[in-house]
Amino acid sequence: MLPLLRRWLFYTLLSAALLFLLFQASHFLEGPHGGHRRSHKSPIERLTHPAFWQPKFRWRDLPQRHPVANLTALPSGPLVDIPKIQHDFEPETQERRVERQARLAAVREAFLHSWDGYKQNAWLQDEVAPVSGESHNGFGGWGATLVDSLDTLWIMGLQKDFRVAVTALKKIDFTTTPLNEVNVFETTIRYLGGFLSAYDVSGQKHKILLEKAVELGDMLYVAFDTPNRMPVTRWDWKNAALGGSQEAARFSLLAEVGSFTLEFTRLSQLTGDNKWYDAIARITDVFEDSQNRTKIPGMWGVMVDTLNADFTRDTTFSIGGMADSLYEYLPKQHLMLGGRSDQYRGMYSTALASIKQHIFFRPLNPDNQQLLLSGTLKRFSSAHISLIPEAQHLTCFAGGMVALAAKAFQQTHELETARQLVDGCLWAYESMPSGIMPEAFHAAPCEETADGNCTWTDQKWYRAINTPAPTKQPVDDTPEQTMKDAQLTIKAAKLVPGFTRIIDPRYMLRPEAIESLFVLYRITGDHTLQDKAWNMFQAISNATKTTIAYAGIQDVSETGSDWIDTMESFWTAETLKYFYLIFSEPDVISLDDYVLNTEAHPLLRPK
Structure with a gap:
């Protein structure tokens, strides 16, 4: 045995x-x-x-079907002397310091409430549903809120939560996702930007952050493996992983093609691998080559043909949704490259001239303020070009963009343009009963007169209400009939003076307005912008706070509106971060040290 x-x-x-x-x-x-x-x-x-x-x-091991023989290298040589961006702030009074710190604490508390709701109900999922407590996974299922909030945690001094979140990154697997299609743009700005920013702001001490950025960067790079190296923006990742052929789309959104520059450049800077910079440099060259051959020279249509690398055909022009961050990234990429290339500066200057001519418009308003809003241009033919006076919350980034470029490019006269753009969005906030700007609305544009007169009268407003967009042709009714028709519309549509139509009355916790207030405050030192920001924060907090976190609302034209059961990760990544930064000491994420991507992720500028 x-x-x-x-x-x-x-x-x-x-x-x-x-x-x-x-x-x-x-x-x-x-x-x-x-x-x-x-x-x-x-x-x-x-x-x-x-x-x-x-x-x-591993994505890096996947052979490229259309490899690049000679990679475009990052621009080298000495840094160009870029002017100081931020205002020279004087020491604050004790009274203002106490007030500022109280506001800062309130914003931090709002973030903690949101973060705790996410941790308790949707940890490692993309988003928490702030009303039901369920989880949403629309951005790959890789923990979008977690990654998007990393730098916010650090900036707000929440180091314990930051370390817990960094440890959890080991569980994120970028080799798979339950989604059949990956939005390459959203993945880049939220995840790649999130990793790179957290690495930079935390002193580059947490190597896993750069490792994760490289891991994700290797994945995203495969989406550029097409015959003409244009990206597949809505990407069938499974087909790519199995070695299938792929090509760019016939119709792609402008912003989703042109908004990789900051993140890919920073990844190449940190790793020394030029493949990511090469990927975006090829796209930029196409944009530059086509800029003055579009239907509205200087701008690009909201749709571009990436299959044929033809960016000239579309007839709709906007700096709002579908287009915004392409323009935003032009001056920011100049800063990210340390001014070593004039390409982005030239493209921005050309674009701004066209935007000022065709897109910005002055809205009629009861106080006769000098305001600017951003509309949408439709080119029906060379003889029929019409501006739709449609303002979007998404376009409120423009004030910050113009202000930043005005300092970087020594065009300080454009600071007045920036201020009028910021004031336009503030007017939209302050006009609503809730104190919050709607997602989209039409405003009464100032009538074009020889003397530029934009003085308010009720009759001008009534006429604008009765004028169908986008023709902007005056109606033939009598003044009495015009008034009666307009008053019926005002009552039915809950319009406030200057507004002619509310297209989308929701507020989705968006950051664009506070973003521009923050940038303009850091550039001008105007403390009244902090007071405006505080009023905005209080209005938003009062309308959107739930027992779990914060929720979008259905209708800003009324108080006590119903909640929408969604809280996108940009609430903690952008909106609350910008509110926090406008009440922080000026050296916290200084604009002279960092460039913030379109998801408010600060990336270190080369020194």
């Missing part, structure tokens, strides 16, 4: 040893810490091979 037992123990130990060796061999083939040692199988074979010991699939 004893010899039989010994044989059984011997074979058991031998089997265990063989299994252990196989397990170690699989790790050896993968390489230490995700290194470059390869197995004998191709990435696609390893992806589909059933063996339990196969190495983990």
Whole structure:
């Protein structure tokens, strides 16, 4: 009996040893810490091979079907002397310091309420539903709120929560997602921007943040592997992972094609790998080449043909949704490159001249303020070009963009343009019963007269209400009939003076207005902007706070509006961060040290 037992123990130990060796061999083939040692199988074979010991699939190992022979290198040479961006702030009084710090604490508390709601109900999911407490996963299921909030945690001094969140990043797997399609733009600005920013603002001490950025960057780079190297913006990642052919789309949104520059440039700067900069440099060259050949020279239509790399055909022009961040990134990329290239400066200057001519318009308002809003231009033919006086909350970033570029490019006269754009959005906030600007509305544009007269009269407003967009042709009714028709519309549509139509009455926790207030405050030092920001914050907090977090609202034209059960990650990444920064000390995320991407992620400027 004893010899039989010994044989059984011997074979058991031998089997265990063989299994252990196989397990170690699989790790050896993968390489230490995700290194470059390869197995004998191709990435696609390893992806589909059933063996339990196969190495983990890595996007970097996927062969490029359309490899680049010569990568475009980051611009080199000495940094260009870029003017100081921020205002030279004087020491504040004790009274203002106490007030500012109380406001700062209130914003921090709002963030903690949002963060706790996310942690308790949707940890490692994309978003928490602030009314029901459910979770939403519309951005890959990789923990969008967690990644998007990393730098906010650090900036607000919440280091314990920051460390917990950084530890949790080990569980995020960018080799898979429950979604069939990845939005490359959203993934770039929220996740890649989130990792890079958290790495920069925390002193570049947490290596996992850069590792995750590289891991994700390798994935996103595959979306650019097309015959003409234009990106697949709505990307079938499974097809790509299995080595399938892919090409850019016939119709792509302008912002989703032109808004990779900051994140890809910063990733190349930090890693020394030019492949990401090369990817965006090729797109920028197409934009530059086509800029003066579009239907409205200087601007690009909201849709571009990436399949044929033709950015000239569309006839709708806007700096709002679908287009915004392309324009926003032009001056910011100049700063990100340390001024070593004039390409982005030239493109911005050309674009701004066209935007001022065609897109910005002055709204009629009862106080006769000098305001600017951003509309939408439709080009029906060379002889029929019409401005739709439609303002979007998304266009409120423009004041900050113009202010930043005015300082960076020494065009200080444009600070007045920036102020009027900011005041236009403030007017929209302050006009609503809730104190919050709607998602989209039509305003009464000032009538074009020889003397530029834009003095308010009720009759002008009534006429604008009765004028169908986008023709802007005056109606033939009598003044009495015009007034009666307009008053019926005002009552039915809950219009306030100057507004002619509320297209979308919701507020979705958007950051664009407070973003521009923050930038303009840091540039001008005007403390009244802090007071305006505080009024905005109170209105938003009062209308959107739930027991779990904060929610969008259905209708800003009334008080006590119903909530919308969604809180996108930009609430904690952008909106609350900008509210916090406008009440912070000026050296916290100084505009002379950082460039903020379109998701408010600060990236270190080269020095």
